[in-house]
Amino acid sequence: MAQIIAVLDFGSQYTQIIARRIRECSVYSKIYHFSTPAETLRSEGVIGIILSGGPSSVFSEKAPLPDEEIFNLGVPVLGICYGIQLMGRLLGGEVAHGDRREYGHGTLAIQKPGRLFSGLPKRLKVWNSHGDKLTRLPAGFSAIGTTENSPFAVIEDRKRGFYGIQFHPEVFHTDRGVDVIRNFLVGVCGAKQDWTTEDYILRSIEGIRTSVGKSRVILGLSGGVDSSVAAALIHRAIGRRLTCVFVDNGLLRKGEREAVVSLYERNFKIDLRVVDASALFLKRLKSVKDPERKRKIIGKTFVEVFERSLRQVGAAKFLAQGTLYPDVIESVAIAGNPAALIKSHHNVGGLPARMKLALLEPLRELFKDEVRAVGAALGLPREVVWRQPFPGPGLGVRVIGEITSERLRVLREADAIIQDEMMKSGWYWKVWQSFAVYLPVKSVGVVGDERNYADVIAIRVVESKDAMTADWSRLPYDLLQQMSSRITNEVRGVSRVVLDISSKPPATIEWE
Numbered sequence: 001m002a003q004i005i006a007v008l009d010f011g012s013q014y015t016q017i018i019a020r021r022i023r024e025c026s027v028y029s030k031i032y033h034f035s036t037p038a039e040t041l042r043s044e045g046v047i048g049i050i051l052s053g054g055p056s057s058v059f060s061e062k063a064p065l066p067d068e069e070i071f072n073l074g075v076p077v078l079g080i081c082y083g084i085q086l087m088g089r090l091l092g093g094e095v096a097h098g099d100r101r102e103y104g105h106g107t108l109a110i111q112k113p114g115r116l117f118s119g120l121p122k123r124l125k126v127w128n129s130h131g132d133k134l135t136r137l138p139a140g141f142s143a144i145g146t147t148e149n150s151p152f153a154v155i156e157d158r159k160r161g162f163y164g165i166q167f168h169p170e171v172f173h174t175d176r177g178v179d180v181i182r183n184f185l186v187g188v189c190g191a192k193q194d195w196t197t198e199d200y201i202l203r204s205i206e207g208i209r210t211s212v213g214k215s216r217v218i219l220g221l222s223g224g225v226d227s228s229v230a231a232a233l234i235h236r237a238i239g240r241r242l243t244c245v246f247v248d249n250g251l252l253r254k255g256e257r258e259a260v261v262s263l264y265e266r267n268f269k270i271d272l273r274v275v276d277a278s279a280l281f282l283k284r285l286k287s288v289k290d291p292e293r294k295r296k297i298i299g300k301t302f303v304e305v306f307e308r309s310l311r312q313v314g315a316a317k318f319l320a321q322g323t324l325y326p327d328v329i330e331s332v333a334i335a336g337n338p339a340a341l342i343k344s345h346h347n348v349g350g351l352p353a354r355m356k357l358a359l360l361e362p363l364r365e366l367f368k369d370e371v372r373a374v375g376a377a378l379g380l381p382r383e384v385v386w387r388q389p390f391p392g393p394g395l396g397v398r399v400i401g402e403i404t405s406e407r408l409r410v411l412r413e414a415d416a417i418i419q420d421e422m423m424k425s426g427w428y429w430k431v432w433q434s435f436a437v438y439l440p441v442k443s444v445g446v447v448g449d450e451r452n453y454a455d456v457i458a459i460r461v462v463e464s465k466d467a468m469t470a471d472w473s474r475l476p477y478d479l480l481q482q483m484s485s486r487i488t489n490e491v492r493g494v495s496r497v498v499l500d501i502s503s504k505p506p507a508t509i510e511w512e
């Protein structure tokens, strides 16, 4: 039986991050509802339990409580934040109700490293977020670490393998937090660190097969990392019962549609329906200049086209989406099932609500880097796994002002040259996004002996971690020169190329 670390979810916004840290240690974990019977955990082969934090106070009438039998399973337990207070309360210690939440950085001093802090420094910066506080230890426990405000910041019952931590080891703001978690998993629970991305894929495939049964699944493929990995994973699980729909909105990059068809239809043998709706999109965008109106028209038309294409696919029961964990907005209600109440903001134009299809989101626990690892393990090429972000409205927000087929042609050609040069020089992989922008400005140029008025193309290349802030990339002059001369020579109708050297803020990454 597989070794499982059970994470009991008491509603913390960090529960999924605990699971992620466990995966980082190559150990398998599963998130369970806080009230899961101890017997279920035993029968599934749980070798250790982590009690997550949570927004409740143990003094609240509605405080979520675990099955107390979990403490008699003979497996180690680590209580984090709300989890340590639960242990204090349920195992006979005392907890004081705090009037104020202690929130932010603190310094942890370790008096006795024990197994949990083995190999770690004696002082660590930690992240607190708690109201109540343990004031008397339960029998069998001793305090091994203190913070400025708490003599019982880390507690241990070495014999039973019970540990409590007042702060959050799972968050980035806590120094060496992942080492603390690894010490619990390996040093205390005896977990073997043999859980890999392939194992993750096998589990997901099992999960997808169980939830889908014999039904059909439909997925809107955009060519981006998330929907591509979701498609490959679901296809591995149910083969031709997955249908992917790729909508050509006429605002794609050069060769994009062909690349998607070649990869999914020819290589992966996925049932892919390409819907060419470019004429409809361009008709509706005619004379529209305002960026937000463009976005609305593109979004609405996409939903319409996608819905229409569904009728041709036949009776699908599931709509698959490549929602990732960071897309998931937490709105956890403790009384119900926390997982069921988490909402997604990633549902393409509100599709699921309208279509009465069940959602299938096989990536919703994963972070971007993990999705890339899954994609690579599934055999997706580097161009897909490490593809730069591309906005839903596509070139529609990169032709400034009115969109016409001629402007799109110019932009597409110029953009293809930028991509080509970025790839050839290896810069494509180093930056966040690189693209061309079409400026509706006529500028003077000279062709042969004649003056002409032609279009302007801007080069936009930025570095960023999360698109919230961005800095313009310092590309080598030679590379910029190469892009510029190729664009003016090879793209009919461009007389001038400019470089965008604005950072975000105050500028945004896209021009519209």
Ligand code: XMP
Residues within 6 Å of the ligand: 295, 389, 390, 391, 392, 393, 433, 467, 504, 507, 508, 509, 510, 511
């Ligand atoms: P900005 O331009 O706001 O962009 O700095 C931040 C990130 O979001 C992308 N972006 C969009 N993505 N629909 C999308 O799916 C949109 O309307 C949209 N607008 C901007 C942009 O490419 C960058 O990665």
